[in-house]
Amino acid sequence: MHDFPILIAPSILSCDFAAMGEDCRAMERAGADWLHVDVMDGHFVPNISIGVPVVKSLRPAVKLPLDVHLMISKPLDYLGAFLDAGADLITFHIESESEPALAIATIRKRGKRAGLVLKPATPAERVFPFLPLIDVVMVMTVEPGFGGQKFMPGMLPKIEALREEAQRQGLPLHIEVDGGIDPATAPLAVRAGADVLVAGSALFSKPDYAGAVRDLRAAAEAGRGL
Numbered sequence: 001m002h003d004f005p006i007l008i009a010p011s012i013l014s015c016d017f018a019a020m021g022e023d024c025r026a027m028e029r030a031g032a033d034w035l036h037v038d039v040m041d042g043h044f045v046p047n048i049s050i051g052v053p054v055v056k057s058l059r060p061a062v063k064l065p066l067d068v069h070l071m072i073s074k075p076l077d078y079l080g081a082f083l084d085a086g087a088d089l090i091t092f093h094i095e096s097e098s099e100p101a102l103a104i105a106t107i108r109k110r111g112k113r114a115g116l117v118l119k120p121a122t123p124a125e126r127v128f129p130f131l132p133l134i135d136v137v138m139v140m141t142v143e144p145g146f147g148g149q150k151f152m153p154g155m156l157p158k159i160e161a162l163r164e165e166a167q168r169q170g171l172p173l174h175i176e177v178d179g180g181i182d183p184a185t186a187p188l189a190v191r192a193g194a195d196v197l198v199a200g201s202a203l204f205s206k207p208d209y210a211g212a213v214r215d216l217r218a219a220a221e222a223g224r225g226l
């Protein structure tokens with residue numbers, strides 16, 4: 001079994017955009033591990049969110065690693081800009097118009113971490129050939145595009161298949177889950193093999209961020225023992 005600690009990555013899609021820096025610093029003080037930045041182009045997904053200038057402004061505002069989730073049709077065209085802006089990890093969709101091996105190499109050549117993301121309908125096997133090349137594989141547990149949706153338990157076998165394949169290939173791969181993660185669903189994802197938990201609404205909607213991060217981490221860690 002992998003022995004990564006559980007990591008909590010609050011999704012800033014649910015933060016207060018009028019006070020983003022302070023809201024993110026509060027999440028940092030609350031004990032978050034990464035900051036998850038959702039980038040949407042209105043084409044790959046039916047929503048528009050934020051882009052390069054926001055990553056650039058956030059970079060000096062927090063010390064947390066910036067986990068940039070690209071929900072855009074042409075990730076290759078924008079990798080350089082996100083890397084220059086200060087992304088520490090860039091994940092992009094296997095369903096996008098990209099050459100995955102080239103995109104991964106572009107990110108890793110800059111000394112940054114790379115990951116692939118799967119939409120709910122995409123089978124785990126699609127990314128098996130790329131697992132030795134990446135640091136993170138991310139399983140969408142909702143349809144990408146919006147925060148605050150309901151976790152899809154049907155994604156649990158996909159997480160299990162990815163963890164099994166990573167173990168079979170002897171890879172220390174992070175498995176990140178994104179969408180509908182809260183203290184009720186986190187243990188299910190962790191038991192299936194996830195170790196990085198993105199959570200937007202479940203954290204930013206709470207008045208006490210430290211308590212919310214602590215409760216999510218405790219629930220997830222309990223999932224390991226199930």
Ligand SMILES: O=C(CO)[C@@H](O)[C@H](O)COP(=O)(O)O
Nearest residue numbers: 144145147148179180200201
């Ligand atoms: O990438 C996405 C949505 O496309 C996510 O990162 C969401 O922002 C997670 O939000 P919650 O489901 O946790 O509210």
Ligand SMILES: [Fe+2]
Nearest residue numbers: 011038069178
């Ligand atoms: Fe995301």
